[in-house]
Structures are given as structure tokens and as C-alpha cells.
Amino acid sequence: MVDASTGTEAHLFQMDKAVQWPEYEFNTEGEEWKVEHDHIYDTRPRILQSTPMKRFRNSQQLVNVGSLHDTAMSPNLHSSVHEDLSCTVTSKCSTASDPEYVPDTDECNEFSVTDTSTVIEEDEQSFVKERKFIVFESCLDSLIRKISCSVVCNNQDICNAPFIEIKKHSQGTFVSVSVVCLNGHTYTLWKSQPCIGRIAVGNVLSSAAILYSGCNFYKVREMFDLLGLGFISHNTYYRYQRELLFPVIDVHWQQEQRRLHDAFSGIKLCLAGDGQCDSPGYSVKYCVYSFMEVDTKRIVDFEVVQVTEAKTSAAMEKLAFTRCLNRLLAQSYKVTAIATDRHSGIIKIMREIYKDKGIAHEFDMWHYAKSLKKRLVAASRKRNCSAIAEWIPAITNHLWWSSSKCDGDLCMMRERWQSVVLHITDQHEWDHGRKYHACSHKEYTDEERSLRPWIEKDSQAYLSLAEVVLSKTMTKDFEHMTKFRHTGALEVYNSFSLKYRSKRIHFTMDGMEARTKLAALAHNANVHRPQARVRFPSEGGDTVGSLRHRLVFPKFKKKWVAKALYEPTTNAHVFPMLVDVLRLLEGKLTHSWDPRNSTMPVNIATEERPDKSLTVQHHLSRFQN
Incomplete structure (x- = not known):
């Protein structure tokens, strides 16, 4: 089955057997957009050079x-x-x-x-x-x-x-x-x-280029000032945002949603969901909850919630999740499963509301393994339990393996996972259990067995590890882990979206929504980038045509790992947006964008704004006493 990729360049199209896509370009309409690198120049003699020349003294x-x-x-x-x-x-x-x-x-x-x-x-x-x-x-x-x-x-x-x-x-x-x-x-x-x-036109296009590339106006303005270039004022830039740039983003996001709806029509979907706050720590103002279709890795929808709409940041994520999912269901999406982290509020509403609607709730293996690692690290720091530390990477990998190989069988999932408490004691076969009676690895040689840091049974380290592995909470969670769902691709998208809405810069509600739409459009346009291949021979390098990789040394893994290198991202989906900005300026384009700023409180303060002069006087009086 052919997948019509969201990108507009030919090398972005590749096979995707997960779903049947319509035979048309997925994210843009019309001809392929690309800035030409070859140009035809006037053959007449040039009048002056491109560098500064001395002025005449007349x-x-x-x-x-x-x-x-x-x-x-x-x-x-x-x-x-x-x-x-x-x-x-x-x-x-x-x-x-x-x-x-x-x-x-x-x-x-x-x-x-x-x-x-x-x-x-x-x-x-x-x-x-x-x-x-x-x-x-x-x-x-x-x-x-x-x-x-x-x-x-x-x-x-x-x-x-x-x-x-x-x-x-x-x-x-x-x-x-x-x-x-x-x-x-x-x-x-x-x-x-x-x-x-x-x-x-240049003023409008430069404003659009700032926003659509994920940049910040004040940084660009500072660069222009240092270079001596004239530029528009911040008032003008934000006016262009409200009247031109935000509406065009909304037009293209609605087009993308219609294409996604047509492509997923009648198909049973499994969605991955995750929330992302706008700032670190406890100073959260916005929560963005995004849904990604697991098989195609496309962002289907998202919701932005402000802190004034909920009491806590945890409640913000629950509210955003509910709004976004209800909107998808109202649009006749056939959602059969949702993979999320172990958010207590989401677990509750999935059990009480959406379970009866035929939507299964799966736990994200990436988040769960991360949580398991924290518990194992805490156990290894107990007295006489340092031997657990050497087994932590293998145990977390075993959790992934147990979920991926159980084929949806809860009993098999549980027995595979709990077998790790026997494996670490050098016991690889057992009589108890219904479906799993021996480790799946090959038989160790005497030399291999001598190199393994086996843990003595009934030791303090063994008991602490068994307490984590055999905990009732974890055993109960297995029913949400048999389908092997994880949101790793969604975490990559969340990291990518910070290009457009940095956690160090404050945005209005309209700005948060617009920049999230830009991130989703850019992600969907580049989701099927192929892995790069070696194009030119080099001494000591890989052969021409082989897949490219790079070596990195993650601090948390403490070892060198290979990561795939992909073809550069394309901005082809942005050029039609720039054209539509000019069309909207000329009155050739209509839109239905409705700003949310007018419906939001002026600020998130929990008390009335005091008189400024009195507040300043009180501030200064502290240094006079």
C-alpha cells in the first residue's frame, strides 16, 4: 500500500503498510515548491560592486x-x-x-x-x-x-x-x-x-519568515540593529501576526486536518497522547496535549489549556486530554486504543468514561520503563543492595522485551517479566508457571556464567529487587501493557516543537496555538524522511550508498551508541503559506480563524491588580527602613 507522505519532495514518499492513503499529495496542493538555486542573470555590465564604495566629495x-x-x-x-x-x-x-x-x-x-x-x-x-x-x-x-x-x-x-x-x-x-x-x-x-x-511586501514576508521558522521577533530585531538594517517595529509585527499570519496558519491547519480525516476515514486508530507544559518547574501557564496516530506517526490534533481553566497543572493535562479526544470522537474518528503515561486523572476517566465506548487504555512503555528505572536506582542505593545497579539496564530492556513478545497475552506478559527474579540468581529453568518455563536466551558457557554478576538468592539485594519486580501495582498494570505501545515518536515531536514555542519565552494563547500548529505541520511534512546515504567516498569512511550513522555518547547510557542520520528536513510546506499571506493581504483569501485571546483572562493573577504607585512606594520603603 502506498503512503502519500505529508512532504512535497519526491524523496519523502515511501511505503507504509499500516494504512491505505489516498493518491494525492498529503500536505500541500499544487506544484512542488522549492527555492531555485540556479538563476539567470542579466548579461549587461554591472554598474557597481556589492561592497561599499567611497562617496564623492562633491x-x-x-x-x-x-x-x-x-x-x-x-x-x-x-x-x-x-x-x-x-x-x-x-x-x-x-x-x-x-x-x-x-x-x-x-x-x-x-x-x-x-x-x-x-x-x-x-x-x-x-x-x-x-x-x-x-x-x-x-x-x-x-x-x-x-x-x-x-x-x-x-x-x-x-x-x-x-x-x-x-x-x-x-x-x-x-x-x-x-x-x-x-x-x-x-x-x-x-x-x-x-x-x-x-x-x-518585504515587511510582511519578513514577519512571516520570523514566525513560520519558529524564530523570535526581538532576537531578529537585535540582529538587524547590529547589522544596520532597517526593520519594522514590534507593534507592526504583532499586528501582522494577528491580522495575517495567524489566520493563514489556521487555514493550512484546517486543510491538514481535512486530509487526515479523509485518510483515516473508516480505519481503526491507535493514538499516542502526551501533555507538555510551556515552562519548567511550578510556573506553568499552558498545557499542550497532542495526539499522534501510532502507525503513521502523524499529529492528528492537539489542545491548549490555560491554567485559569483548571486548578492544577495535573488537572490541566486531564482537561486538555478530554477536550481533544471528545473533538476527535465527534469528528467520527474510530479510536480503538490510546497509549498514555500513567497519569492518574487520565487513568480514571479512561476507566469510567471511555472504556464503555470501546477504547482500550494502554500504558506507554517508554514512560513506564523510565519510571521502573527510577525505582530500581532507588533500590540499588539501599544498604547492601549495590549489586542491583549492574542489572538495571538489562532489567529495563527485559520489560520492553516481555511486552513486545507476549502477543497480547496477559499471562505470558506477567510470567515473562517475573522470570527475571530467577534469571539474576543464575536459574534459567523452572517447573511452576502456566506458559513460560525457561529463559529464552541461549545456554551460557562456563566462561560466560563466570562473568555475570549473579545475585545470591534471599540476599538483601535480591529481596529489594523482588519487591520492585513482583509489586502488586506493577502486576496490576500489566493489563495495560500487553499491546506494546510507546510514545517515543511523540516525545521526539515534543522536543521538536520547542523550536516553535520555547519554554523560555512567554506567548499569548493565540501565539501558543499558532506555533503548535506550525510544529504539527512541520512534523507531518517531514515524518517520513528517509535515512541518509553516503554520497561521496572518503578515506576511512563508509562505502558509497550505505546508510549513514553517527556515534554519540549519551551521559545517561555511559557508552557509545550509533544513531541514524536522516535527510535534511524540508520547508516546502511553508512557501504556500507565505503566498497565502499575500493573498490574504490583497483580499483574495478568506478565513474562519477566531482568536482565543479575547476569551481568556487578561492575566493569571489570583487577586486584583493594586495601585502601581502604592506598590512602588512599598517596594522602595523596604530599603529606607
């Missing part, structure tokens, strides 16, 4: 930097958003003769992109796909000085007079150049980027 050509200006955003966004503007004019600038000069009440010039922009007829795709460059101002000035006036006079002749005045208007990353020639002709000579209405 006083008429010296350019001075003016003051900051503000401009209003397009009415398409239903509000005015002021951006940082700069106006650069010559020392002989005469504002009285400037037809574009409009006095402002704030004593600064207002630059309107509409005054100089033309109607954009190009496709939005070309704006996204074409290359962009960083231009030094000195190089731009050098180019302008090589140009003469191109205005056609009344006698049908071109003016060709030199420029005596140059004005640069900047709006974020956008800059336009207006000139005045010796004969008094005034016009806009050049714009650094196209505009849609009164909004520069």
Missing part, C-alpha cells in the same frame, strides 16, 4: 540622515499601525518645493507608499520565490549618481539633467528614492520592493 552629492517618521498601515488591516520611518535628504533639501511634502501634527513628515506605488499585477508566488539582497547605502548612492533625469520634456526630448536632491524614505525593510533634477523635475526614482496597497 558637497552637492553628500547625503544627510533626517529624522524618524511614521506611516499608517493599509486600511485592509482595519487599523493604523505606525512603523519606524527615516527620511534622508540632501543638505539643500527644500520642503516648500516638494509636491509630496505633507505637514503633520507631530512635526514630522508622513510618507505614504500609495503616493508612489503602482498597481501590482505580478503573481504572489513570484514575490515569495524571487531572491532578495542586502544593499549598502553607499552602493545605492553611487548607483544613483550615475543616473540622470529621464523625464520627457515638452519638446519630446529626455531631460538628462543631473540630480541635485536625493530623498530616501524608509519603512521597515522598504526604502524608496525620490529625486529632484537640475531642471526641477521631481519623481520617485526607485523602490526596493513591491507594495500591495500601502504595505511593503
Whole structure:
């Protein structure tokens, strides 16, 4: 059966026998998106170099930097958003003769992109796909000085007079150049980027690139400041987020959910679920609960809950789990099993509510083995129990093996697991038991047996280990472990999602949801990446065509292990989103996104906000007494 991968590049498609997928591209529509690396350049001689050049010493050509200006955003966004503007004019600038000069009440010039922009007829795709460059101002000035006036006079002749005045208007990353020639002709000579209405395309795309790549505005703004590049203000960026970027993310997430629903229609599903808090420690504000389909490893849905909606962080995870699962069931997903950690609240509602609906509850083996290891480590630290420490890796592996080899048989699972208390004493056959009467490993030689750190039966170490292995709680949990389900892939996704919503940065509810959608879309687009292969021969390296691995030394394992290397991730799914941002700006795209910020409390404080002056006075008085 062929799996139509979520990615859009050909090498991402591979066989998946778990489920029958429809024969269409899974995460994007239309042609394949990819930024070209080969370009056709103009063969005419270049006018100037890409590095800064010395300015001419002619006083008429010296350019001075003016003051900051503000401009209003397009009415398409239903509000005015002021951006940082700069106006650069010559020392002989005469504002009285400037037809574009409009006095402002704030004593600064207002630059309107509409005054100089033309109607954009190009496709939005070309704006996204074409290359962009960083231009030094000195190089731009050098180019302008090589140009003469191109205005056609009344006698049908071109003016060709030199420029005596140059004005640069900047709006974020956008800059336009207006000139005045010796004969008094005034016009806009050049714009650094196209505009849609009164909004520069580069400003919108740079904002989208920040969010869609998982970056943070303030870090990018600091980088731009260090580099000397103009950039939009934070108010403008967050306005773009609310009015353009978040709605487009929601549109593509809904498209992804419809494709998933069509692909999983009529198929019995086993879901893996896990919650992730937005910050470490006890300062949790959000809990994100995600469901992954086990066989295809795709994120099916998620839910974000704020701490004001529940009393504790544990209750937040339970609430998010319930909301998300109920939504999936309401959409006619045939969920037959769910694998989670041993969250007490989730165990209870699965037993009391969803068990009657035919949904089995499986414990995640990854979390359970992690919990078992902690108990074994604690047992090994008891007096005269240090011998247990050498057996901890083997015992945790034995738990995985017992679950994977029981074939859903609870009795076999229990007897395989409990046989470890005999194995560690060098006893490998026994008469008791219903289905399992001997260890499955090969018979040890005398030399191998002499190297094993066997534990003496009835010793303190043996009794402490048996107390953990044969505990009633663990024996009772076996009924939730016979299907061998684990959420390792979901843990990888949770780690990957931190690229988009770091635990060290605070986000609003809308920001948390949007960035989680971005993480889910990126994960689904790259979930079936193939393992990389060696492409070029190297001295002492692997043969060409062999699968690539790398050696790592995890601190907790204390030994070298090999990890597979996969092909690089693709961002092909992001480019249609960038195009849709411009389409939404032009009014060609509609959406149904409903922000949640308006329904959330202003803050999570448990008491009324006090008077600021009194609080500051109380704070300062502590240092005066």
C-alpha cells in the first residue's frame, strides 16, 4: 500500500503498510515548491560592486540622515499601525518645493507608499520565490549618481539633467528614492520592493519568515540593529501576526486536518497522547496535549489549556486530554486504543468514561520503563543492595522485551517479566508457571556464567529487587501493557516543537496555538524522511550508498551508541503559506480563524491588580527602613 507522505519532495514518499492513503499529495496542493538555486542573470555590465564604495566629495552629492517618521498601515488591516520611518535628504533639501511634502501634527513628515506605488499585477508566488539582497547605502548612492533625469520634456526630448536632491524614505525593510533634477523635475526614482496597497511586501514576508521558522521577533530585531538594517517595529509585527499570519496558519491547519480525516476515514486508530507544559518547574501557564496516530506517526490534533481553566497543572493535562479526544470522537474518528503515561486523572476517566465506548487504555512503555528505572536506582542505593545497579539496564530492556513478545497475552506478559527474579540468581529453568518455563536466551558457557554478576538468592539485594519486580501495582498494570505501545515518536515531536514555542519565552494563547500548529505541520511534512546515504567516498569512511550513522555518547547510557542520520528536513510546506499571506493581504483569501485571546483572562493573577504607585512606594520603603 502506498503512503502519500505529508512532504512535497519526491524523496519523502515511501511505503507504509499500516494504512491505505489516498493518491494525492498529503500536505500541500499544487506544484512542488522549492527555492531555485540556479538563476539567470542579466548579461549587461554591472554598474557597481556589492561592497561599499567611497562617496564623492562633491558637497552637492553628500547625503544627510533626517529624522524618524511614521506611516499608517493599509486600511485592509482595519487599523493604523505606525512603523519606524527615516527620511534622508540632501543638505539643500527644500520642503516648500516638494509636491509630496505633507505637514503633520507631530512635526514630522508622513510618507505614504500609495503616493508612489503602482498597481501590482505580478503573481504572489513570484514575490515569495524571487531572491532578495542586502544593499549598502553607499552602493545605492553611487548607483544613483550615475543616473540622470529621464523625464520627457515638452519638446519630446529626455531631460538628462543631473540630480541635485536625493530623498530616501524608509519603512521597515522598504526604502524608496525620490529625486529632484537640475531642471526641477521631481519623481520617485526607485523602490526596493513591491507594495500591495500601502504595505511593503518585504515587511510582511519578513514577519512571516520570523514566525513560520519558529524564530523570535526581538532576537531578529537585535540582529538587524547590529547589522544596520532597517526593520519594522514590534507593534507592526504583532499586528501582522494577528491580522495575517495567524489566520493563514489556521487555514493550512484546517486543510491538514481535512486530509487526515479523509485518510483515516473508516480505519481503526491507535493514538499516542502526551501533555507538555510551556515552562519548567511550578510556573506553568499552558498545557499542550497532542495526539499522534501510532502507525503513521502523524499529529492528528492537539489542545491548549490555560491554567485559569483548571486548578492544577495535573488537572490541566486531564482537561486538555478530554477536550481533544471528545473533538476527535465527534469528528467520527474510530479510536480503538490510546497509549498514555500513567497519569492518574487520565487513568480514571479512561476507566469510567471511555472504556464503555470501546477504547482500550494502554500504558506507554517508554514512560513506564523510565519510571521502573527510577525505582530500581532507588533500590540499588539501599544498604547492601549495590549489586542491583549492574542489572538495571538489562532489567529495563527485559520489560520492553516481555511486552513486545507476549502477543497480547496477559499471562505470558506477567510470567515473562517475573522470570527475571530467577534469571539474576543464575536459574534459567523452572517447573511452576502456566506458559513460560525457561529463559529464552541461549545456554551460557562456563566462561560466560563466570562473568555475570549473579545475585545470591534471599540476599538483601535480591529481596529489594523482588519487591520492585513482583509489586502488586506493577502486576496490576500489566493489563495495560500487553499491546506494546510507546510514545517515543511523540516525545521526539515534543522536543521538536520547542523550536516553535520555547519554554523560555512567554506567548499569548493565540501565539501558543499558532506555533503548535506550525510544529504539527512541520512534523507531518517531514515524518517520513528517509535515512541518509553516503554520497561521496572518503578515506576511512563508509562505502558509497550505505546508510549513514553517527556515534554519540549519551551521559545517561555511559557508552557509545550509533544513531541514524536522516535527510535534511524540508520547508516546502511553508512557501504556500507565505503566498497565502499575500493573498490574504490583497483580499483574495478568506478565513474562519477566531482568536482565543479575547476569551481568556487578561492575566493569571489570583487577586486584583493594586495601585502601581502604592506598590512602588512599598517596594522602595523596604530599603529606607
